[in-house]
Structures are given as C-alpha cells and as structure tokens.
Amino acid sequence: MAADRDGPPVVEARGLAKRYGPLAALDGIDLTVPAGQAVVLLGPNGAGKSTLLRLLATLTRPSGGRLRLFGEEVLSSDAGRLRSRIGFLSHQTFLYEHLTGRENLLFYARLYGLSDPERAARAALGAARLSDRQDDRVGAYSRGMQQRLAIARSLLHGPEMILLDEPFTGLDRESSARLEERLRQLRATGRTCVMATHDLDQGLRAADRVLVLRGGRLEFDAPARGLDSARLEALLVTPETAAGPRPL
Amino acid sequence: MAERAERTTRNGPAALAERVLLILVAVLIPVCLHVVFRTVPTEGKMGVVQRIFYFHVPSAFAGFLGVGLCALFSALYLWTRDRRLDLLAHASAEIGVLFFTIVLLTGPIWARPVWGVWWTGEVRLTSTLVLWLLYAGYLILRQSAESQDQGARFCAVLGIVGALDVPIIYYSVEWWRGLHPRVLKVSGGQGLDPAMGKALALCSVTFILFFLLLLLLRVRVGRLQDDVEALTLHAGRQARHTETA
Amino acid sequence: MTYLRAVLLVAGKDLKVELRSREQLVTLLFFALLVLVVFNFAFDFTVIDFVTLGPGVLWVAFIFSGVLAIGRSFQIEREQDRIQGILLSPIDRSAFYLGKVAATVLFMAAVETLIVPVAVVMFNFHFSGRIALAILALLLNTVGFAAVGTLFAAMTSSTRRGELLLPLLLFPAAVPVALAAVKTTTHILAGRPFAAYGHWLQMSAAYDVIFLAAAVLLFDYVLED
Numbered sequence: 253m254a255a256d257r258d259g260p261p262v263v264e265a266r267g268l269a270k271r272y273g274p275l276a277a278l279d280g281i282d283l284t285v286p287a288g289q290a291v292v293l294l295g296p297n298g299a300g301k302s303t304l305l306r307l308l309a310t311l312t313r314p315s316g317g318r319l320r321l322f323g324e325e326v327l328s329s330d331a332g333r334l335r336s337r338i339g340f341l342s343h344q345t346f347l348y349e350h351l352t353g354r355e356n357l358l359f360y361a362r363l364y365g366l367s368d369p370e371r372a373a374r375a376a377l378g379a380a381r382l383s384d385r386q387d388d389r390v391g392a393y394s395r396g397m398q399q400r401l402a403i404a405r406s407l408l409h410g411p412e413m414i415l416l417d418e419p420f421t422g423l424d425r426e427s428s429a430r431l432e433e434r435l436r437q438l439r440a441t442g443r444t445c446v447m448a449t450h451d452l453d454q455g456l457r458a459a460d461r462v463l464v465l466r467g468g469r470l471e472f473d474a475p476a477r478g479l480d481s482a483r484l485e486a487l488l489v490t491p492e493t494a495a496g497p498r499p500l
Numbered sequence: 501m502a503e504r505a506e507r508t509t510r511n512g513p514a515a516l517a518e519r520v521l522l523i524l525v526a527v528l529i530p531v532c533l534h535v536v537f538r539t540v541p542t543e544g545k546m547g548v549v550q551r552i553f554y555f556h557v558p559s560a561f562a563g564f565l566g567v568g569l570c571a572l573f574s575a576l577y578l579w580t581r582d583r584r585l586d587l588l589a590h591a592s593a594e595i596g597v598l599f600f601t602i603v604l605l606t607g608p609i610w611a612r613p614v615w616g617v618w619w620t621g622e623v624r625l626t627s628t629l630v631l632w633l634l635y636a637g638y639l640i641l642r643q644s645a646e647s648q649d650q651g652a653r654f655c656a657v658l659g660i661v662g663a664l665d666v667p668i669i670y671y672s673v674e675w676w677r678g679l680h681p682r683v684l685k686v687s688g689g690q691g692l693d694p695a696m697g698k699a700l701a702l703c704s705v706t707f708i709l710f711f712l713l714l715l716l717l718r719v720r721v722g723r724l725q726d727d728v729e730a731l732t733l734h735a736g737r738q739a740r741h742t743e744t745a
Numbered sequence: 746m747t748y749l750r751a752v753l754l755v756a757g758k759d760l761k762v763e764l765r766s767r768e769q770l771v772t773l774l775f776f777a778l779l780v781l782v783v784f785n786f787a788f789d790f791t792v793i794d795f796v797t798l799g800p801g802v803l804w805v806a807f808i809f810s811g812v813l814a815i816g817r818s819f820q821i822e823r824e825q826d827r828i829q830g831i832l833l834s835p836i837d838r839s840a841f842y843l844g845k846v847a848a849t850v851l852f853m854a855a856v857e858t859l860i861v862p863v864a865v866v867m868f869n870f871h872f873s874g875r876i877a878l879a880i881l882a883l884l885l886n887t888v889g890f891a892a893v894g895t896l897f898a899a900m901t902s903s904t905r906r907g908e909l910l911l912p913l914l915l916f917p918a919a920v921p922v923a924l925a926a927v928k929t930t931t932h933i934l935a936g937r938p939f940a941a942y943g944h945w946l947q948m949s950a951a952y953d954v955i956f957l958a959a960a961v962l963l964f965d966y967v968l969e970d
Binding site for chain 1: 747750751754758761762765766821825826827829830831832833834835836837969970
Binding site: 660 | 893896897900901903904905906910913914916917918920921924925928944945948951952955956959960963966967969970
C-alpha cells in the first residue's frame with residue numbers, strides 16, 4: 253500500500269466551499285495534499301475542520317468550487333470507488349456493541365467487498381491485539397479496546413488516505429499513546445493522513461504539515477518541522493478576524 | 501447588505517408579477533362576492549348555504565395546486581439546489597395547507613344544515629383531512645430540521661413522496677366508503693345550472709390567482725428571512741470580534 | 746449481484762443485532778399485545794362480531810408497533826455514528842435502504858405471526874377463509890408500510906424532534922396501506938369472493954412498487970449529509 257508519489261495529488265481543492273443556508277462552513281479553500289503527506293488541521297470550534305473532513309470523505313457534497321480526490325472529480329466520478337480508497341476514524345467507534353469484535357469487522361469487510369473477509373478480519377484483529385477477545389461483544393470491551401477495534405475497522409480495506417476527526421477525544425493517556433504510535437506506523441507505510449484535532453502537541457507530533465482553519469478559511473499553512481507549539485498557540489488565540497464565516 | 505434587501509423587495513419579474521396579481525385579485529374578489537351573493541340562483545334543495553360551495557371547491561383546487569407545485573419545485577430543487585426553488589416548494593406546501601384548512605372548515609358548515617351532521621366521513625372531505633395532516637407534517641419537518649439545507653432536502657423528498665401518495669389516498673378513501681356514487685352530484689356536470697358553473701369557474705380562477713399572489717409574497721418573505729438570518733449571523737460575529745479584541 | 750449482497754448484508758446485520766439484544770422484538774410484541782388488551786376492554790367482543798372490528802384492531806396493533814420498530818432501527822444506526830461507517834463504505838445507499846426495509850418487514854412479520862393467534866384466542870374467533878390470500882395481504886401491506894416508514898425514519902432520525910416526528914409523517918402517508926389492509930382482511934375473513942377485494946390487493950401492490958422505487962431514487966438525497 254505504498255503511496256504513489258508520482259501520481260496525482262491525493263487531495264486537490266480549488267475554491268472549495270460548503271454552505272449551510274446563510275452560513276458558509278467552508279469558504280474558498282485551496283489545498284493540495286500530495287500522496288504520503290500527514291496533515292494536521294487545527295482551528296477553533298466551528299472553523300470548518302469537520303466539514304472539510306466530511307467533504308474529503310465524500311459524505312457531503314461541495315456547494316461551490318472543485319474537489320478532486322486521487323485525481324478524480326468528486327461530483328462526477330463513481331463515489332463507491334473513491335470511498336474504498338478512503339478510511340475514516342473519529343472518536344465515535346461506528347461499532348455495534350451487540351456484535352462481537354469479529355462480527356463487526358466481518359460486517360465492514362463485506363461492506364467494502366473484500367475478497368476474503370474472514371482473513372482480513374483475522375489479520376486486523378491480530379494487529380489490534382484483540383484476537384483473544386474476538387468473540388466477546390464489543391459492548392463488553394474497554395474504551396481503549398473499542399478504540400483499537402475502531403482503528404482496525406477504519407484500516408480494514410487498506411485505504412490510501414486516512415481521515416481522522418478528533419481521534420483522541422475520550423481516550424486515556426495509554427490509549428492516546430498507542431494511537432499515536434499507530435499513526436506513526438501508518439505514516440511510515442506512506443499513507444496520506446488528514447487529522448483534525450484540538451491537541452496542538454499531539455497534532456504536531458503526528459504531522460508533516462500544519463493547517464489552521466478559521467471561519468471557514470485556510471489561515472495558516474506551514475511545514476510542521478521547526479514549528480514550535482507556543483508560536484502556533486499564540487496564532488490560534490489571536491482574535492478572529494473580520495473575515496470569519498460571513499453571510500453570503 | 502442593504503442593496504440585497506432592496507433587490508428582493510422591488511425589482512425584477514417577480515415583483516412585477518406580484519403587482520399584476522395583486523391588482524387582479526383585488527378586482528376579482530369583490531366581483532366574486534357580488535356574483536356569489538347577488539347574482540347566482542339559490543340552489544333548490546339546499547338553499548342559501550349551498551353558496552359556500554363557491555369557496556369550498558375553489559379552495560380545494562388551490563390546495564391541490566399547492567400539492568402539485570410543491571412536488572414540482574421539490575424535484576427541481578433536488579436537481580439544481582437553487583434556494584429559490586426550495587422557497588417556492590415550501591411556500592406551495594404552506595399555502596396548500598392554508599387552502600385545505602378552508603376546505604375542512606367550510607365542508608362541515610355546509611354539511612350540517614344539509615345532512616344534519618357536521619362530519620359525515622364524506623370521501624373528498626376525508627381525503628382532504630389526510631392530505632392536510634400529511635402537509636402539516638411537511639411544515640413540522642421543515643421546522644424540526646437541523647439546518648436550512650437539511651430541511652430543504654428532506655422536505656423536497658417528502659414533497660415528491662406526498663404528491664405520489666395523493667391519488668392513492670384519494671382512491672383508498674373512496675373505495676373504503678364503498679364505491680358510492682358521488683354524494684354531491686351538484687358538484688359534477690349535469691345537475692349544475694349554467695350560471696352556477698360560471699360562478700364556480702370565476703371563483704376558481706380568482707382563488708388560483710390568489711394562491712399565486714400568496715406564493716410570491718411568501719417567497720419574498722422567505723428571502724427576507726434569509727437576509728435577516730444572514731445579517732444576524734454577521735452581527736453576532738462582529739460583536740464577538742469586538743469583544744475579543 | 747453485489748448490490749443484492751449488500752442488501753442482504755445490511756438486513757442480516759440488523760437481524761443479528763436483534764437476535765443478540767432482543768430489545769425490539771420483545772418490546773414490539775408487548776406493545777402489540779397491550780393494544781389488543783385495550784381494545785378488548787374498549788369493545789365487548791361477545792356482542793360485536795370479530796369480523797367487523799378485528800382486522801382494524803389487529804392493524805392498529807401492527808402499525809403502532811411497526812412505527813416503533815422502524816424508529817428504533819434508525820436510532821441504532823445513529824448511536825456511535827454507525828450510519829457514517831456504512832455511508833463511508835462503497836455500497837450503494839439504496840442497498841442500505843432496501844436492507845433496512847427487509848429487516849423491518851421481517852420484524853413486523855414476526856410480530857404479526859405471533860399476535861394473530863393471540864387475537865384469535867382473545868376474541869374467540871374461528872378462522873376460516875383463504876389463508877394464503879390473507880397472508881399475501883398482510884405481507885403486501887407490511888412491505889408498503891416499511892418502505893415509506895424506512896424512508897421517513899432516515900430523515901426524522903437526524904432532525905431535532907427525532908422519533909416524535911416519525912408517526913406524524915408516516916401515519917397520514919400510510920393511510921392507503923391501513924385501509925387496504927383492514928378491508929382486505931375483513932373481506933377474506935367474511936369469506937367473500939376474490940372480486941370483492943382484488944382491487945385492494947392490486948392497490949397494495951402498486952403502493953409497494955411506487956414507494957419502493959421512489960425511495961430508492963430519493964434515498965441518496967436523504968443521506969447526503
């Protein structure tokens with residue numbers, strides 16, 4: 253699953269906008285993410301981080317501008333094919349508590365039409381170190397185990413791009429550390445990651461590139477290397493400019 | 501922002517149509533009243549109360565027009581995502597409900613002296629009640645939506661599904677009542693005096709024009725509501741900005 | 746083929762979740778039973794002929810428990826944002842819809858199968874008539890109710906009023922199904938000839954086809970966001 257670094261950029265947005273009635277959640281985003289890059293999205297609540305992730309996940313359609321994923325126009329291409337190249341992890345697990353860990357993974361493996369769902373589920377359970385608990389109901393898992401299973405679920409189909417929406421929310425210190433470790437591994441395998449988070453330090457550790465969204469606009473874009481969190485923090489607390497989400 | 505309010509208020513083909521309709525309706529309604537209360541002959545068996553028919557039936561026409569237009573604008577909205585089409589669909593449903601309400605109020609008033617009961621379960625009245633409930637649900641759905649965009653999409657779906665349901669509801673209620681001949685033979689064909697027919701046609705045209713006038717007004721109000729919402733949002737942001745600065 | 750597999754996958758998942766939790770079936774059965782008991786008090790069935798009122802009573806029970814089942818089915822998907830997990834996958838949204846409809850029809854059919862004998866005993870009814878046709882009527886109308894209900898539940902479950910809104914939209918829209926169900930059952934129980942109710946069966950079938958097709962076409966818009 254090594255990324256094709258010579259291929260088209262994974263994300264290519266031009267003037268991307270999403271409006272909910274009079275509110276512009278995203279207002280003219282220009283963004284190119286090359287394959288293999290790890291991007292962290294920062295910004296206050298309501299800045300449009302989740303909206304951007306949902307657009308990238310093809311869960312919602314843009315109301316303006318253009319969006320290409322893997323070089324394909326989102327609005328005109330087969331959404332199913334795009335979706336099978338994208339993984340999504342949020343602080344919600346998407347798991348069914350009445351089903352066992354194995355059953356959950358089997359269900360998702362079949363949704364993605366994997367050729368050997370049994371094998372994929374077994375491998376994923378092994379990677380999540382849940383093989384011995386695979387026949388227990390997810391409802392009986394600890395929060396950390398559920399999160400591990402959720403990660404396994406989001407990577408089951410070998411996505412080339414992984415979107416993470418506040419994945420650290422509700423995790424204890426140990427699970428957080430483990431998730432960070434997992435993210436490091438993913439980056440090493442050349443997957444493209446886009447993560448929205450509140451936590452500056454965690455975000456910086458996990459990314460090559462830092463984006464700050466504010467009021468639906470991209471306000472800051474720089475490599476993560478050499479960026480110290482104090483400076484970034486200062487940037488994040490400066491008052492919102494008048495260029496905030498404006499009425500149409 | 502000021503120009504926007506100006507724009508939605510006074511110019512363009514919609515504003516012109518609005519003024520023309522306003523004049524037409526203002527002239528036609530007194531004419532209708534005159535015809536209904538002064539010139540049309542009194543129906544033999546039912547007496548004076550039958551005159552309510554000239555409001556009852558045209559209201560039903562206007563209600564059905566609302567259902568049809570709502571479905572049409574809904575489909576167009578899903579296709580184009582133009583907010584104006586959504587406002588038109590919403591206004592059609594809302595005004596349709598208004599006219600169905602008139603049907604449901606005038607029906608029993610008519611029925612009571614003629615049949616001796618307020619509510620008979622008569623086919624058309626019963627199916628109108630079901631439609632009224634369905635489209636009242638449409639209005640509640642819109643109000644319950646999380647966002648304007650969600651309300652528009654959901655209501656467009658309901659507007660299309662509702663219109664598909666209308667004929668089925670009508671037939672099912674009719675069959676339920678056991679395939680009786682129409683209770684109100686007067687309202688169809690032969691029994692009707694030519695003068696009555698003309699009065700009905702006049703009132704129907706008037707009500708439909710009145711419907712269209714209300715539609716344009718309601719859409720304009722919707723546009724203004726959008727502007728107010730946008731301005732409030734803007735003002736809120738500005739205020740927060742000054743606060744933090 | 747993959748489309749059908751996706752439909753069955755979603756339906757199968759719903760059944761498995763239900764078999765594990767049993768929260769729906771038990772609640773629904775209990776609820777339907779309560780409706781029967783209430784009507785048993787409200788009307789004196791030693792005087793009233795079951796054929797005149799029975800089908801209505803039964804269908805009130807089915808429809809009320811059905812609306813609960815449909816609402817719950819979507820609430821489960823909203824918890825933990827599971828619906829997102831499904832929407833993120835490459836399956837067609839309409840396959841998801843049809844899978845939910847299939848599961849709902851099965852739940853409702855299970856409740857119906859268990860409630861009808863109870864009603865027969867409770868109301869001292871001697872069943873005669875053409876059972877196969879009665880089952881067909883039951884099935885056609887259950888499918889129609891589930892088809893419209895599932896489409897509406899997908900919408901109402903993400904609004905502010907949530908499940909309160911579902912019956913408000915569904916009951917008026919499902920009037921034809923309710924009327925068809927009651928009339929057909931009444932005619933069959935009374936042993937009338939097919940000609941007396943054939944048009945009702947046709948209408949139920951038409952309702953199913955129209956709304957399943959409409960929902961398949963419109964479901965993308967419902968789940969767009």
